[in-house]
Amino acid sequence: MLDRESTFADPKIIELLKTRFVPVAIDQAYQRRQQDAEGRFYQKIANQGPRKIGTGTTQGLYTAAGDGTFLGYTNNRGPDRTLKLMQEALAKHRPAKVAAIDPGKRDARFNPTPPEGGLVVRVTSKVLGGYPETDDPWRRMFQESIGRDNLWLRADETQALVKGEFPKSLLSRIARYHLVDNTRGEPPMWDDADVRLADSEVKDGKLRATVHLETKSGARAYRAEMLGFVEVKDGKVTRLDVVAKGEFRGEGPYTQRAPKGEFPFAVAFTLADGKDVADLVPPQGSRGWVAGYLR
Amino acid sequence: MHAFLLTLALLAGDGLTEKEFDTLHAELQPPADAPWRTIPWKISLLEAQAASAREGKPIFIWAMDGHPLGCT
Numbered sequence: 001m002l003d004r005e006s007t008f009a010d011p012k013i014i015e016l017l018k019t020r021f022v023p024v025a026i027d028q029a030y031q032r033r034q035q036d037a038e039g040r041f042y043q044k045i046a047n048q049g050p051r052k053i054g055t056g057t058t059q060g061l062y063t064a065a066g067d068g069t070f071l072g073y074t075n076n077r078g079p080d081r082t083l084k085l086m087q088e089a090l091a092k093h094r095p096a097k098v099a100a101i102d103p104g105k106r107d108a109r110f111n112p113t114p115p116e117g118g119l120v121v122r123v124t125s126k127v128l129g130g131y132p133e134t135d136d137p138w139r140r141m142f143q144e145s146i147g148r149d150n151l152w153l154r155a156d157e158t159q160a161l162v163k164g165e166f167p168k169s170l171l172s173r174i175a176r177y178h179l180v181d182n183t184r185g186e187p188p189m190w191d192d193a194d195v196r197l198a199d200s201e202v203k204d205g206k207l208r209a210t211v212h213l214e215t216k217s218g219a220r221a222y223r224a225e226m227l228g229f230v231e232v233k234d235g236k237v238t239r240l241d242v243v244a245k246g247e248f249r250g251e252g253p254y255t256q257r258a259p260k261g262e263f264p265f266a267v268a269f270t271l272a273d274g275k276d277v278a279d280l281v282p283p284q285g286s287r288g289w290v291a292g293y294l295r
Numbered sequence: 296m297h298a299f300l301l302t303l304a305l306l307a308g309d310g311l312t313e314k315e316f317d318t319l320h321a322e323l324q325p326p327a328d329a330p331w332r333t334i335p336w337k338i339s340l341l342e343a344q345a346a347s348a349r350e351g352k353p354i355f356i357w358a359m360d361g362h363p364l365g366c367t
Contacts, residue, residue: 003331003357003359003363004329004331004363005329005331008330008331008334008357009329009330009331011330014330014331014333014334017334017335017355018333018334018335020352020353021352021353021354021355022337022343022346022347022350022352022353022354022355023334023335023336023337023343023355023357024336024337024338024339024340024342024343024354024355024356024357025336025337025338025357025359025362025363025364026338026340026356026357026358026359026362026363027358027359027360027361027362027363027366028358028359028360029360029361031340031358037341038339038340038341041340041341041344042340042356042358045356046358057360058358059358059359059360060358061355061356061357061358062354062355062356062358063353063354063355063356064353064354064356065347065353065354066344066347066348066351066353066354068344071353086355089353089355090353093353095351095352098347098348099348100341100344100345100348100349101341101344101345103341124323124324124325125323126322126323146323146325147366148325148364148365148366149365149366150365182366185361186360186361186366208310210310225310225311226311227310227311227312227313227315227316241316241320243311243315243316243319243320243323245311245315245319254360266319266322266323267323268319268320268323268324270320270324276332277336277337277338277364278338278362278364278365280338281338281362281364281365281366282362282365283365284361284362284365284366
């Protein structure tokens with residue numbers, strides 16, 4: 001999130017990425033495990049840097065030539081270090097004649113696609129208050145950030161919406177994997193047992209739901225009311241807009257510095273139109289186990 | 296029985312109004328003109344490699360835990 005609002009908001013970096021590089025964004029938890037051509041290409045590049053495959057995360061910023069020759073790496077993702085990385089890469093880069101790699105058979109586990117006949121819904125989230133006031137621009141970025149993810153619906157759930165129903169499986173998936181505070185980093189999801197209450201009703205295209213999520217220890221919790229609108233035309237869902245709002249408590253190992261105590265938190269859902277490349281990104285909750293996410 | 300009564304009690308609560316819905320739904324949409332969104336990101340490393348081979352440009356990889364364009 002911080003990278004989006006700082007480094008990749010820097011005009012010099014944007015200009016270089018648009019004109020001198022081929023920019024690609026990936027969740028390396030996939031590529032470092034993938035047993036296919038894409039995985040091998042990533043692993044070749046990463047293994048030339050300081051973080052080797054098989055030793056944990058390889059996250060960071062990499063530059064490489066089209067043949068996989070390593071040009072540079074940093075995990076200090078501030079604008080100055082990133083710009084230095086890019087300039088050094090351009091100085092080192094010697095374009096070689098290289099063919100496009102044949103993707104071959106893809107490793108299905110790490111190349112999930114949305115369910116056929118289903119839907120992709122954009123999910124955004126925001127902490128609405130509770131942070132201490134700050135003049136620190138970096139801290140303010142975190143405080144004002146909007147979390148992003150995608151929700152996938154199965155074909156049968158989509159058809160249920162067409163019929164004016166809101167399937168329990170869908171409410172359960174929303175509760176467990178999407179009512180999470182992902183505004184400061186990778187969030188912990190909710191376990192089945194954390195779903196204390198998830199109830200919904202749909203009337204005349206209007207969804208109302210109530211959710212109470214809480215961990216066994218009580219350290220993390222979210223009680224929310226949801227309101228949504230479903231519209232259908234010619235047997236297709238043309239609108240699926242939902243908002244959840246309530247009081248959140250707690251944080252995860254990678255989402256530290258949440259406001260103290262309970263704080264207002266909201267999540268919004270909007271049908272994706274496929275115009276944003278991010279619409280193709282699999283849901284974070286599906287990582288490594290799509291079937292479990294979709295059940 | 297307790298869960299059922301609790302459910303009814305909560306559903307009978309005020310809930311979100313349509314006005315609140317409109318305000319929050321708009322507030323939570325990321326700005327379409329955010330600078331990072333103007334960058335022509337690819338999400339396939341092999342597509343990036345093919346473009347690099349074709350155009351003679353180096354690849355810039357933003358590799359994170361969780362997808363940089365999603366997740367957080």
